[in-house]
Amino acid sequence: MNIMSIAIALHVIAIVVWVGGMFFAHQVMRPAAVKTLEPPQRLQLWVAGFKRFFPWVWVCIATVLITGLWMFFQFPKPPLFMHIMLGLGIVMMLIFFHVFFAPYNKLKKAVVDERWKDGGAALNQIRMLVGINTVVGLITIVIATAGKYFLA
Numbered sequence: 001m002n003i004m005s006i007a008i009a010l011h012v013i014a015i016v017v018w019v020g021g022m023f024f025a026h027q028v029m030r031p032a033a034v035k036t037l038e039p040p041q042r043l044q045l046w047v048a049g050f051k052r053f054f055p056w057v058w059v060c061i062a063t064v065l066i067t068g069l070w071m072f073f074q075f076p077k078p079p080l081f082m083h084i085m086l087g088l089g090i091v092m093m094l095i096f097f098h099v100f101f102a103p104y105n106k107l108k109k110a111v112v113d114e115r116w117k118d119g120g121a122a123l124n125q126i127r128m129l130v131g132i133n134t135v136v137g138l139i140t141i142v143i144a145t146a147g148k149y150f151l152a
């Protein structure tokens with residue numbers, strides 16, 4: 001077992017946790033919460049959920065970045081799909097940083113103050129950005145895995 005095998009395994013596990021978590025939140029939990037909960041309970045559920053999911057996202061981002069960059073620099077001339085993966089990965093990380101520091105903060109404050117309308121607006125922004133990041137994540141997975149067959 002060499003370092004490359006450990007790096008790629010950690011890299012892919014971190015991606016599965018991050019992108020799978022976003023897919024579940026956006027496509028499964030959100031419609032279920034809308035169907036069953038009134039805004040005050042729904043917004044509190046999301047704050048409690050994000051409080052548990054976001055620390056994992058930070059761990060995933062650190063893991064993806066460290067292992068990805070380490071692998072990237074093992075290649076004397078990294079192929080195009082790796083450059084695209086790096087670029088899209090950075091876009092995903094910037095989107096997460098924005099979610100974490102802007103609308104998530106607003107959502108937490110609005111829930112503490114019981115301003116449900118403001119909380120709803122912040123949650124809506126998070127929903128949109130997580131939706132975008134899920135799609136970019138899935139596209140990046142296709143490029144990372146199938147890219148070597150269709151990109152030079």
Ligand code: HEM
Binds near residue numbers: 137144
């Ligand atoms: C942000 C910086 C990133 C860098 C520098 C990076 C770099 C790399 C490198 C060098 C490999 C090894 C490829 C090979 O040996 O063929 C790899 C594998 C992989 N990466 Fe990334 N990556 C990054 C982010 C991401 C993201 C955001 C995703 C998905 C959303 C992703 C998904 C994958 C997958 C699925 C593999 C396994 C590919 C395979 O072996 O078929 N990576 N990455």
